[in-house]
Amino acid sequence: MSTRNVLDWLEEAACFSPEGTAFAQPGGGSMTWSQVCRNARRIGTALSRIIPRQKPVLVLMEKSAECLCAMMGTVYAGCFYTPLDSGMPEARMKLIAERLQPAAVLYEERYGETAGRIAGNAKLICASDIPEETDPEELYARRAEHIDNDLLYVLFTSGSTGTPKGVSITHRSVIDFVEWACGALRLPLGVRFGSQAPFYFDNSVLDIYCTMRMRGTLSLIPKGDFMFPKRLLKRLQEEEIDTIFWVPSALTSLARAEILEKGALPALRRVFFCGETMPCVTLNRWKETVPDADYVNMYGPTEITDVCTWYRVDREFGDTDSLPIGKPCANTRILLIDGEICVGGTCLSPGYYNDPEKTAAAFVQNPLRPEIREMIYKTGDLGEYNSRGELMFLGRRDSQIKRSGYRIELGEIECALQNAEGVELCCCYFDSEREKIVAAYTGNPEEAGLKAALKAALPKYMLPDILLRRETLPRTASGKIDRRALRQEAESEHLIH
Amino acid sequence: MDEKKILLDALAEVRDDVDFAGEEHLVEDGILDSLDLTKIIASLDEAFDIHIPAGEIEPENFDNLQAILDLVHRYQKA
Numbered sequence: 180m181s182t183r184n185v186l187d188w189l190e191e192a193a194c195f196s197p198e199g200t201a202f203a204q205p206g207g208g209s210m211t212w213s214q215v216c217r218n219a220r221r222i223g224t225a226l227s228r229i230i231p232r233q234k235p236v237l238v239l240m241e242k243s244a245e246c247l248c249a250m251m252g253t254v255y256a257g258c259f260y261t262p263l264d265s266g267m268p269e270a271r272m273k274l275i276a277e278r279l280q281p282a283a284v285l286y287e288e289r290y291g292e293t294a295g296r297i298a299g300n301a302k303l304i305c306a307s308d309i310p311e312e313t314d315p316e317e318l319y320a321r322r323a324e325h326i327d328n329d330l331l332y333v334l335f336t337s338g339s340t341g342t343p344k345g346v347s348i349t350h351r352s353v354i355d356f357v358e359w360a361c362g363a364l365r366l367p368l369g370v371r372f373g374s375q376a377p378f379y380f381d382n383s384v385l386d387i388y389c390t391m392r393m394r395g396t397l398s399l400i401p402k403g404d405f406m407f408p409k410r411l412l413k414r415l416q417e418e419e420i421d422t423i424f425w426v427p428s429a430l431t432s433l434a435r436a437e438i439l440e441k442g443a444l445p446a447l448r449r450v451f452f453c454g455e456t457m458p459c460v461t462l463n464r465w466k467e468t469v470p471d472a473d474y475v476n477m478y479g480p481t482e483i484t485d486v487c488t489w490y491r492v493d494r495e496f497g498d499t500d501s502l503p504i505g506k507p508c509a510n511t512r513i514l515l516i517d518g519e520i521c522v523g524g525t526c527l528s529p530g531y532y533n534d535p536e537k538t539a540a541a542f543v544q545n546p547l548r549p550e551i552r553e554m555i556y557k558t559g560d561l562g563e564y565n566s567r568g569e570l571m572f573l574g575r576r577d578s579q580i581k582r583s584g585y586r587i588e589l590g591e592i593e594c595a596l597q598n599a600e601g602v603e604l605c606c607c608y609f610d611s612e613r614e615k616i617v618a619a620y621t622g623n624p625e626e627a628g629l630k631a632a633l634k635a636a637l638p639k640y641m642l643p644d645i646l647l648r649r650e651t652l653p654r655t656a657s658g659k660i661d662r663r664a665l666r667q668e669a670e671s672e673h674l675i676h
Numbered sequence: 677m678d679e680k681k682i683l684l685d686a687l688a689e690v691r692d693d694v695d696f697a698g699e700e701h702l703v704e705d706g707i708l709d710s711l712d713l714t715k716i717i718a719s720l721d722e723a724f725d726i727h728i729p730a731g732e733i734e735p736e737n738f739d740n741l742q743a744i745l746d747l748v749h750r751y752q753k754a
Binding site for chain 1: 692703706708709710711713715729730731733734735
């Protein structure tokens with residue numbers, strides 16, 4: 180029987196590997212597959228008593244086994260989940276809640292007050308208050324109505340007009356992607372994944388569902404470990420992690436620490452990366468120390484279910500070479516239209532949730548097939564094929580940037596600046612070499628007050644590192660603020676070094 | 677200006693909402709995250725002209741003001 184719902188995998192894991200650790204948490208709270216399944220059914224029951232099918236549920240919990248149960252419980256209720264970054268400012272949570280209009284907010288106790296303030300009309304459920312009861316008939320009824328094109332999750336990404344965009348993804352897309360990934364990436368049954376990605380970031384989709392599909396263990400590496408290379412290395416060793424799928428910056432910081440010695444990670448067999456450009460110098464350092472692992476570079480925006488192209492490293496690269504992003508995954512079509520990477524196929528999101536305008540702008544008819552409706556997503560990324568026919572990533576055509584793997588629209592930062600009291604004009608640019616976001620503005624506010632205003636509006640990873648108060652900002656011929664000229668000005672005046 | 681003051685000023689640049697002089701467990705209590713830490717290391721470099729190798733970035737060296745000050749002293753001598 181073919182899979183129609185990701186819960187089919189959860190139930191198989193609970194059936195064939197009931198005592199296997201599903202989600203390992205070093206600090207306690209690990210759960211077996213049978214526990215996860217039972218908890219998810221319990222949460223699904225509680226939700227199904229108060230909200231109808233096919234509704235969004237906001238999940239405001241720390242990255243934990245409990246949080247995964249809440250996500251799966253949402254799916255048992257026939258609904259779809261949006262994990263929220265608990266660290267983001269409440270103002271931004273509210274923007275997300277307004278767009279999503281969740282039917283329920285599932286929260287853990289410590290976020291109770293926040294949940295209450297952002298919930299609007301949504302039902303509030305504290306995860307620790309959910310009773311120990313399951314209603315198999317109701318769960319069965321909801322399951323029977325499910326179709327594979329029902330939504331599984333909505334993940335929010337930075338939006339250039341200041342409001343985050345909710346990328347909606349169906350069960351079908353995730354099932355197709357995960358079946359491809361488990362085969363192409365040669366994942367074994369019982370895989371031991373070391374998780375880096377937060378659940379509100381789409382890289383976690385591969386971690387979670389490949390682990391579930393292969394009845395393995397997803398080790399939830401504490402966020403703090405990534406700050407301290409020695410700790411991280413020890414964790415990988417102790418947990419006998421055999422597979423990692425991390426943003427390149429996490430791999431780079433471990434490589435740079437120069438504590439990775441040959442043979443230090445004997446269990447590690449698969450090193451995958453995605454989310455930003457992988458520097459070959461990092462790759463080469465890893466290959467020296469973990470020579471027998473498979474290295475796979477992947478590429479894809481959230482809108483196409485995590486990954487749409489992949490490249491298994493099959494030859495040597497110089498430290499300054501660029502790594503290909505390779506070829507399309509199964510059931511994925513890649514087109515280059517005026518140099519822009521466009522993606523179609525089963526992986527394609529049906530659009531931005533509750534936002535037909537932004538959906539219509541980014542998801543368009545394939546111009547090469549006017550005879551039949553076939554949608555593609557315009558990524559805004561520029562690409563080209565190398566002489567071997569491999570796709571190469573060249574950069575962005577707009578002002579989206581990547582910082583430590585986070586996707587950021589400079590427009591969202593500019594919007595927050597513009598909304599701060601007293602700011603007249605503003606403009607941001609990203610200095611990728613120094614990894615610094617530079618913001619210039621004209622108007623009254625002092626730096627300290629402006630910083631506080633930005634902090635209340637933006638997640639930490641979007642906050643400008645340098646604020647420049649100017650008398651005027653440079654303009655282009657058409658009258659727009661000129662980012663490039665601003666950067667030249669700032670650098671030539673030695674304001675930035 | 678004494679070193680402690682220079683350090684406190686540098687730390688306040690990174691996080692003006694944290695009482696660096698009063699907190700005992702900046703790392704273990706999860707007050708600092710990885711972005712903060714990266715910025716702190718960069719600002720130590722700037723304020724004291726010291727380079728801390730990534731392999732030496734250990735939680736106990738950043739857990740409170742005294743620990744960070746000790747770290748600065750170790751690298752100033754080196």
